[in-house]
Amino acid sequence: MTEREKRGKRRKRTDEEIQLKKQEDNQKAISDWVPHTKIGKNVKDGEIKSLDDFFAKGNKIIEPHIVDVLVPELKEKMVDFKKTTKVTRQGRNFSFRAAVLVGDGDSYIGLGTAKDKEKFPAINKATRNAKLAIKKIRRGCGSWECRCNQSHSVPFQVSGKSSSVTVTLLPAPKGTGLVVGDNIKAVLNFAGVKDVWSKTKGNTASTLDFVKAAIDALVSTNNVRLSEDITKKLEEKK
Ligand SMILES: [Zn+2]
Secondary structure, three states, X not given: OOHHHHHHHHHHHHHHHHXXXXXXXXXXXXXXXXXXXXXXXXXXXXXXXXXXXHHHOOOOOOOOHHHHHHOOOOEEEEEEXXXXXXXXXXXXXXXXEEEEEEEOOOOEEEXXXXXXXXXXXXXXXXXXXXXHOOEEOOOEOOOOOOOOOOOOEOOOOEEXXXXXXXXXXXXXXXOOOEEOOHHHHHHHHHOOOOOEEEEEEOOOOOHHHHHHHHHHHHHHHHOHHHHHHHHHHHHHHO
């Protein structure tokens, strides 16, 4: 084995170890969890089996552990991190603002932001907020060129906004890939979207606004009335 192969093997093992450690931590957090709400207790007792089930009964996520239990395969990624300075009479105050994206790579996605004087508490709070803000999205194949009926793209054109930024996602045929800016690729990955075209408006370099607008667009795929209207229009065109 060459030195390079050895290094490669070592790195792979480390990744697996990190993953394993994360799973163990998650398991421990769940077993230590004492639910504050009745619905939280039902989740811990296994009476509610999925987030779909949870939301179908009209529940709101008040405890982030609900997401830990129901979506064990949840992925997390820090999408933005900033050090902010506030000048006060006493001097300069530093704090950190973290933005964390969570998603199950299928139909749930959430974004949370938080501030703290320390780096890791800011990230932890943002992760917690992302879990509390988790929302369902709908995928589909809204592409005229494709019509495969699989959920590899968005079901129809959707737009989302955050301050001056607008992100529009358009259905694309299979094999197109993610034709989007690097700053929102993770959002689509976390939502399980494989093929999509996009248009963006707005002249800011703020990654966070692009991420928020992309999530806003994806969440509107789940706007049932809108999708019914469009389905009707599609039927009429046939
Ligand atoms: Zn298709």
